[in-house]
Amino acid sequence: MRRFFKITGLVILLVCLVPAGFWIAAQMRESQPASALRPENGQFVETAGGRIHVSVWGTPDARPVLMTHGMAAWGGLWEDTAQLLAGRGYRVIAMDLAPFGFSDRSDGDFSRSHQAERLNQLAQALNLEDYILVGHSYGGGVALEAAVRDSERMAGLVLICPVVKLIDGSFDPASEKVPAVLNIPVITDMLVASTIGNPLLTGTLTKRFMHRKEGLSDRDVAILQQPMPREGNGKAMIAWLKQFLTEGAAPLSRHREAVAGLNLPVTLIWGEEDTVTPIALGEELATIVAPQAFHRLENTGHMPQLEDREAFGRILGDALDVLTASSGSAEGR
Numbered sequence: 001m002r003r004f005f006k007i008t009g010l011v012i013l014l015v016c017l018v019p020a021g022f023w024i025a026a027q028m029r030e031s032q033p034a035s036a037l038r039p040e041n042g043q044f045v046e047t048a049g050g051r052i053h054v055s056v057w058g059t060p061d062a063r064p065v066l067m068t069h070g071m072a073a074w075g076g077l078w079e080d081t082a083q084l085l086a087g088r089g090y091r092v093i094a095m096d097l098a099p100f101g102f103s104d105r106s107d108g109d110f111s112r113s114h115q116a117e118r119l120n121q122l123a124q125a126l127n128l129e130d131y132i133l134v135g136h137s138y139g140g141g142v143a144l145e146a147a148v149r150d151s152e153r154m155a156g157l158v159l160i161c162p163v164v165k166l167i168d169g170s171f172d173p174a175s176e177k178v179p180a181v182l183n184i185p186v187i188t189d190m191l192v193a194s195t196i197g198n199p200l201l202t203g204t205l206t207k208r209f210m211h212r213k214e215g216l217s218d219r220d221v222a223i224l225q226q227p228m229p230r231e232g233n234g235k236a237m238i239a240w241l242k243q244f245l246t247e248g249a250a251p252l253s254r255h256r257e258a259v260a261g262l263n264l265p266v267t268l269i270w271g272e273e274d275t276v277t278p279i280a281l282g283e284e285l286a287t288i289v290a291p292q293a294f295h296r297l298e299n300t301g302h303m304p305q306l307e308d309r310e311a312f313g314r315i316l317g318d319a320l321d322v323l324t325a326s327s328g329s330a331e332g333r
Helices: 004-030 075-087 114-125 138-149 186-196 199-207 218-225 235-246 256-260 280-291 309-332
Strands: 042-047 050-057 063-068 090-095 131-136 154-160 264-270 295-297
Touching: 042 114, 050 114, 063 075, 063 114, 063 256, 063 309, 075 090, 075 131, 075 154, 075 186, 075 218, 075 309, 090 114, 131 138, 131 309, 138 154, 154 256, 186 235, 199 218, 235 309, 256 280, 264 280, 280 295, 295 309
Parallel strands: 063 090, 063 131, 131 154, 154 264, 264 295
Antiparallel strands: 042 050, 050 090
């Protein structure tokens, strides 16, 4: 029996020490400013709402495409897709949605409404006109919110497996709660350091979002890890998560009537094997926005830009061409 208690005690000690070890490693790692970590093609843009980091591909005179990313990613993850689009005559501007990547996050407001405001302020600061907005996953919800709020500068919207979370009149904001454990700082710090902020798990966690897991490359993992040494990274992730879990009714893009009123050509792209935002959600969204096209990708999950790069790049490029042509026709009438 004494041996049993010794073994049990050792197990408990290890369970406590391992997360603590990851937390200590995170404190040592998170020491660099965003300016020291940004990529070669990265630029900081001063906007009315703060400094936004963007990754840019293509020539300055090409048709602009503004892209948003998913949870725990940043603009650099669009690299392969962006290069394909640049080869087709587009200028790709991939913004970092705070707290991810390298954009300013000092105000601590990561709500969908505020993210959309940042996006529209970025478009204004860059003087983008008739640009096409492309949003993936979490960034798809932000893109839809930005379009619903102000689409004047936009020529079209492409949503890729977006996280929208539509609500109806029976929605009760109290139903969205932060788990009690996330209100205990020492636990949340170690939880983030052991999971989303742990470089050892970047590949494993990313593959959970994918159907074709072999699509994730070592280069992708390195890109995802690039912002991890940024100062205050873990605490910013916790703040984002709490706000994401309790969005409430404030985002206009959660309301069917607001989304239905969107006066903008829309294209939907969805993986048929997506388990994060199942394609049934896409079918529901399609009944509201009446998209110009709804591309269903066979044998593909939530990360089509990684799971089948060439096919996805071709489909997205074709969708942009159609939206560009539609915009030109509308201007000519």
